[in-house]
Amino acid sequence: MINDIISDSLTRIRNAGMRRLESTKLLHSKVVEALVQIFEAKGYIESFTVIEEDKKKFISVILRYDEQGRSVINELKRVSKPGRRVYKGKDEIKRFKNGYGTIVVSTSKGVLPNDEAYKMGVGGEILCTVW
Numbered sequence: 001m002i003n004d005i006i007s008d009s010l011t012r013i014r015n016a017g018m019r020r021l022e023s024t025k026l027l028h029s030k031v032v033e034a035l036v037q038i039f040e041a042k043g044y045i046e047s048f049t050v051i052e053e054d055k056k057k058f059i060s061v062i063l064r065y066d067e068q069g070r071s072v073i074n075e076l077k078r079v080s081k082p083g084r085r086v087y088k089g090k091d092e093i094k095r096f097k098n099g100y101g102t103i104v105v106s107t108s109k110g111v112l113p114n115d116e117a118y119k120m121g122v123g124g125e126i127l128c129t130v131w
Contacts, residue, residue, distance in 0.1 A: 005029050007078045009036075009059075010128055013045075017063055017071035028057035034111035035104060035127065036061055042102050042113065044073050044130055075101075079126040089123040101131030 002008045009026045016024035026032055028050060036048045036059060046062040064072045080086040088105070093114040096103045103114035107124035117123065 002027070004078075004082050005032060006035065006127060007081070010076050010078055013039075013061060013063070013073070014076045016061075017073055020065070020069065020071070021063065023060055023062045026059040026061060028059050031106070031111060031127075033059060038102070038104055038111065038113050039130065042130075044102075074131055076128065076130050078128050079103075086126045087124065088126055090118055090121050091123075093123060093126070094118050096129060097131045101129060104128050104130070 005027055009032045012024050012026055026036070033050065036045065039045045039061075040048060044064065046064045048059055048061045051058050051060055066072060093103050093105055096114060104127045105112055105114060105117045105122075105124045106127050107117055107120075107122040109117075109120055109122055111127070112120070112122075
């Protein structure tokens, strides 16, 4: 049984990128779907689709690589964990890695990247960072 579905999803994406796989399959939840939507919008993955097999939902993620065949994702890190939640205000999530990275924040307005959360003026739980 998986306790933290977000960590499991990030690990599957990270491992598939290291093995240079074309795609990977994640367990489905609304939060994980929102995460991969942000990854797709920011250009960290090519695309994703929600598939249903035997009354279970999965998310198939197609990874993105550069011209040299390296993964576009340099680092994918879980920040807030089930044992230690991390919350930040809107001023603390303004920029990450000098604007090259993205912080994914779970706010009262939904799961948002750091730039949108800052524009909306909301803070929240820091789910993960990616660059």
